[in-house]
Amino acid sequence: MSIDSGALAASTTQQTEQQGGAHRKGKPALSEGKKAERRLGLLLCAPAAIIMVAVTAYPIVYAIWLSFQRYDLRFPADRAFAGFANYAAVLTSEYWWRAFLVTMIITIVSVAIEFVLGLALALVMHRTIVGRGLTRTVVLIPYGIVTVVAAFSWQFAWTPDKGYLAAMLPEGAAPLTGQVSAILLIILAEVWKTTPFMALLLMAGLALVPDDLLKAAQVDGAGPWQRLTRIILPMMKPAILVALLFRTLDAFRVFDNIYILTQGSNGTGSVSMLGYDNLFKAFNLGIGSAISVLIFIAVALIAFLFIKIFGAAAPGSDEGKR
Amino acid sequence: MADIVLDHVYKRYPDGTLGADDVNIEIADGEFIILVGPSGCGKSTTLNMIAGLEDISDGELRIGGQRMNERAPKDRDIAMVFQSYALYPHMTVRENMAFPLKLAKVDKAEIDRKVTDAAKILDLTQHLDRKPANMSGGQRQRVAMGRAIVRSPKAFLMDEPLSNLDAKLRVQMRTMVSKLQQRLETTTVYVTHDQTEAMTLGDRIVVMRSGVVQQIGSPQHLYDNPANLFVAGFIGSPAMNFLPARLEDDSLRTALGDLALSDQLRQTLSASGAERDVIVGIRPEHFEDSALIDEGIRHQGSTFTAQVDVLESMGSDKFAYFSVEEQATSDELAELAADAGTADVPGGDAGQLVTRLSATSSAREGQSVDVWVDTSKLQVFDPKTGKNLTTSEAAPATV
Amino acid sequence: MASTISPAVESRPAAPAKGSSKGAGMSEGQKKTWWAVADLVVLLYALVPVLWILSLSFKTTDTITDGNFFPRSWTLDNYAQIFQIGLFTAALRNSIGIALISTVLAVVIGTMAAYAIARLDFPGKKVLVGVSLLIAMFPQISLVSPLFDIFRGIGIFDTWIGLILPYITFALPLAIYTLSAFFREIPWELEKAAKMDGATPLQAFRSVIVPLAAPGVFTTAILVFIFCWNDFLFAISLTSTSRSQTATVAIANFTGASQFAEPTGSIAAAAVLLTIPIIVFVLFFQRRIVAGLTSGAVKG
Known part of the structure; x- marks a missing residue:
């Protein structure tokens, strides 16, 4: 029974003010009970922790080790320690830098569009006085649909002679084969698929803005735009940062859409595409691993910068809440 | 039905604090007893120990003469009503009430009969098939009561069962609880931080502070003979006025002027070896508009003149507030103020004297009025120990 | 009292005052129309790519490259084929x-x-x-x-x-x-x-x-x-x-x-x-x- 007293304080916070001994009750009851609670906690978490570490931490360490090896699957006998040769090869290769640039462009542009569009969508879903349930249901379709399926839909739509969208373009246009236009279409596919997710996260943030506050601002003379920029957005900041952080890291991993839309041809490949191609087309595990490690470092840097610069609080950490 | 005895019960937390410090309470069979005190005073801890939801560090708990320390809650045959009602949201009212009986493997027909009876008593018959989420606070509260009474347990434990209700409903439910307890004659331990509830409901009240029992007694006894400053300040609304005073030969020198001591009071005070500086406590109703006092009893008190700060006319009587320069200070009073939340109100109760005058008094806001105070009802306290010097009763923990 | 579990951030129905962010001078009917238009945009946004792939799946081999959004002739052959x-x-x-x-x-x-x-x-x-x-x-x-x-x-x-x-x-x-x-x-x-x-x-x-x-x-x-x-x-x-x-x-x-x-x-x-x-x-x-x-x- 000491177990339930431990978390009681958290679950009944709204009552603690009036409730007599709530502060005391919140404290652990007995040291043996406390120990048992710790044991149970560790026991329950162990499977999750073990599997997560086994499938991520060990492979990434292994990837680091591989990245220092010459390891071509076509010539397994040639396997040998290569020092930083793989990294040198990647970092001096124009393919890497082009892929990196393409990835950054896709990430920044699509997240920016998603944010604006997602905010608009969130406002519509939050505020609409007609068809609330309907809009909330249909926006889940892009979220739920398989990326590959959506990518095919876009690919067919933009393929000349086949697609309804291509039919609207001037004769002879083949948007999926030009670098700039293809990247734009990749961004479009990304934006379509993930804006609803962004919108849902932002809508959750919107729900945290008290109506009374907006009414007060209105009485104080703030117009709709001012209410949005001065009240709603600042109050939503934590939700916005979480949404942006997650989407940025997610966009940086872009793979499915490119694979289906362009196969990375005509200079449209992302870093994930590059890593994949090195492994399954060039069969070079050493180079592929070096790319893996570099992507990992890039993602870690982005996350670090986000948290440092914007003070994005990690969801789940107690500090970020309320 | 059974009596409940807490015999030198302690609750020690791992960090060394005491949730209950040598608690001794004997609760008679069928008695309605109230545990009252401010937040963190140990009343809920004590209740949880009786329930078996918290372990007893030391001492013994006996219900119906049997030691209960090691028994699980379900083996103690007691029912509990929680502040949040703790109704099972996925069950209907009927299922909620039947749940303890089902667990006790009572047969279906019997369960049905008992639930129907309880629902009738609590006026829930037409709500039996509803889910708690669709019910009002008062209805949920009654369901929680129903779940407790269907089992006819040895005792009821109630943890601030009315504090989530609004004021009006609380008064109604209070009478209902009182009637129900009288009808069932089941031993009841009731925790509250509301002294009004404590005064109106209980056969006896246990006042607690920091895990220590301050005084046990009937509501009237605690009101008339508080063992110490804490009990005096906690019981009664509006609260007792406390003024610093200097005890001289046969009078008390206070901000209200010199108050003559009655013979009896003088005897007790000299017997208990009073010090020179004391705190004097006067209840609001022991003041009266001097103009309305019978000449016959005028000599029992003193009269002072002061300007009325605020006058609240309640219809039945008038509350007149006066400012006093000095105010009594002690740990106990500071704790009470902190609990009531008046500590950080600007001005607060600090240096304020509350008096209850007859409705016919001509006192007006901003004007001076002669006020008579019944000095035979004065309570004098030791400012250091907080002990009541006027009562011969040895504090604390007497029955 | 949390007697139902609802971590959902379910917002309450919009108070009439809130609609005014779209313009204070509008009547209730006009507001509804505007929201309906907004909803329709959302609806099209979410559904068009899905409807397009659905439409393609029902097109016959001859018409699949005609570039029309809706099929001119319908068939279930495509479904039959993938299971073959x-x-x-x-x-x-x-x-x-x-x-x-x-x-x-x-x-x-x-x-x-x-x-x-x-x-x-x-x-x-x-x-x-x-x-x-x-x-x-x-x-x-x-x-x-x-x-x-x-x-x-x-x-x-x-x-x-x-x-x-x-x-x-x-x-x-x-x-x-x-x-x-x-x-x-x-x-x-x-x-x-x-x-x-x-x-x-x-x-x-x-x-x-x-x-x-x-x-x-x-x-x-x-x-x-x-x-x-x-x-x-x-x-x-x-x-x-x-x-x-x-x-x-x-x-x-x-x-x-x-x-x-x-x-x-x-x-x-x-x-x-x-x-x-x-x-x-x-x-x-x-x-x-x-x-x-x-x-x-x-x-x-």
């Missing part, structure tokens, strides 16, 4: 099997961890939360090379287990966040109440906590299933044959029934089949999915 070639059927079976097993395991393991995080106090709790956060941000491509090599080494390359492992791993952060948000909302005082009502700890858990936790667990299961169902990168990297290839990979590799046949129709038909379960989930459990997606992000 055994490849897709096998892939669908793999997809369903792998996604279901991963979902069950991830939800069971995630429930245990989330319960501990929400209810118990133990050392390393923050570390676990931090680790799962890191994994949620982890670039999956970074694991592809090492897992490819490791899985070949231990012989689980191109097997169900080889996909189930990474799926569970990446579904766990999602499951843990969503579930712990749900668990925090459960009024745990009920457990005490059940004990007072005479329940053993096991009875209290079974008859009170489980029914309350079930909706959260169910929601999480849907989200995890969608995640597994959607994966492409692991599936295409860690499988090579129809033994474990999932439907997403099968579609991507479609070349048509014969070498010269245009695969568009088959792809569209397969895509529609792959989309149906998701649409069903979304239609039936919209509220829960929204609640699940947002609870982790806002309440942590």
Whole structure:
């Protein structure tokens, strides 16, 4: 029974003010009970922790080790320690830098569009006085649909002679084969698929803005735009940062859409595409691993910068809440 | 039905604090007893120990003469009503009430009969098939009561069962609880931080502070003979006025002027070896508009003149507030103020004297009025120990 | 009093005053019209690409390249075709099997961890939360090379287990966040109440906590299933044959029934089949999915 007293304080916070001994009750009851609670906690978490570490931490360490090896699957006998040769090869290769640039462009542009569009969508879903349930249901379709399926839909739509969208373009246009236009279409596919997710996260943030506050601002003379920029957005900041952080890291991993839309041809490949191609087309595990490690470092840097610069609080950490 | 005895019960937390410090309470069979005190005073801890939801560090708990320390809650045959009602949201009212009986493997027909009876008593018959989420606070509260009474347990434990209700409903439910307890004659331990509830409901009240029992007694006894400053300040609304005073030969020198001591009071005070500086406590109703006092009893008190700060006319009587320069200070009073939340109100109760005058008094806001105070009802306290010097009763923990 | 569990950030119906952000001078009817237009835009946004693939799947071989949004002549041949070639059927079976097993395991393991995080106090709790956060941000491509090599080494390359492992791993952060948000909302005082009502700890858990936790667990299961169902990168990297290839990979590799046949129709038909379960989930459990997606992000 000491177990339930431990978390009681958290679950009944709204009552603690009036409730007599709530502060005391919140404290652990007995040291043996406390120990048992710790044991149970560790026991329950162990499977999750073990599997997560086994499938991520060990492979990434292994990837680091591989990245220092010459390891071509076509010539397994040639396997040998290569020092930083793989990294040198990647970092001096124009393919890497082009892929990196393409990835950054896709990430920044699509997240920016998603944010604006997602905010608009969130406002519509939050505020609409007609068809609330309907809009909330249909926006889940892009979220739920398989990326590959959506990518095919876009690919067919933009393929000349086949697609309804291509039919609207001037004769002879083949948007999926030009670098700039293809990247734009990749961004479009990304934006379509993930804006609803962004919108849902932002809508959750919107729900945290008290109506009374907006009414007060209105009485104080703030117009709709001012209410949005001065009240709603600042109050939503934590939700916005979480949404942006997650989407940025997610966009940086872009793979499915490119694979289906362009196969990375005509200079449209992302870093994930590059890593994949090195492994399954060039069969070079050493180079592929070096790319893996570099992507990992890039993602870690982005996350670090986000948290440092914007003070994005990690969801789940107690500090970020309320 | 059974009596409940807490015999030198302690609750020690791992960090060394005491949730209950040598608690001794004997609760008679069928008695309605109230545990009252401010937040963190140990009343809920004590209740949880009786329930078996918290372990007893030391001492013994006996219900119906049997030691209960090691028994699980379900083996103690007691029912509990929680502040949040703790109704099972996925069950209907009927299922909620039947749940303890089902667990006790009572047969279906019997369960049905008992639930129907309880629902009738609590006026829930037409709500039996509803889910708690669709019910009002008062209805949920009654369901929680129903779940407790269907089992006819040895005792009821109630943890601030009315504090989530609004004021009006609380008064109604209070009478209902009182009637129900009288009808069932089941031993009841009731925790509250509301002294009004404590005064109106209980056969006896246990006042607690920091895990220590301050005084046990009937509501009237605690009101008339508080063992110490804490009990005096906690019981009664509006609260007792406390003024610093200097005890001289046969009078008390206070901000209200010199108050003559009655013979009896003088005897007790000299017997208990009073010090020179004391705190004097006067209840609001022991003041009266001097103009309305019978000449016959005028000599029992003193009269002072002061300007009325605020006058609240309640219809039945008038509350007149006066400012006093000095105010009594002690740990106990500071704790009470902190609990009531008046500590950080600007001005607060600090240096304020509350008096209850007859409705016919001509006192007006901003004007001076002669006020008579019944000095035979004065309570004098030791400012250091907080002990009541006027009562011969040895504090604390007497029955 | 939390007598119903609703971590959903369900906002109340809009007060009339709020509509004025669209313009103060509008009448109720005008406002409704504007909102209806906005809703329609949202509707078109979400549905057009889906309708397009649906339309393609019903087009005949002759008309599939006509560029019309709606089919001029309808046929079910495309569906018949994909079931004739055994490849897709096998892939669908793999997809369903792998996604279901991963979902069950991830939800069971995630429930245990989330319960501990929400209810118990133990050392390393923050570390676990931090680790799962890191994994949620982890670039999956970074694991592809090492897992490819490791899985070949231990012989689980191109097997169900080889996909189930990474799926569970990446579904766990999602499951843990969503579930712990749900668990925090459960009024745990009920457990005490059940004990007072005479329940053993096991009875209290079974008859009170489980029914309350079930909706959260169910929601999480849907989200995890969608995640597994959607994966492409692991599936295409860690499988090579129809033994474990999932439907997403099968579609991507479609070349048509014969070498010269245009695969568009088959792809569209397969895509529609792959989309149906998701649409069903979304239609039936919209509220829960929204609640699940947002609870982790806002309440942590």
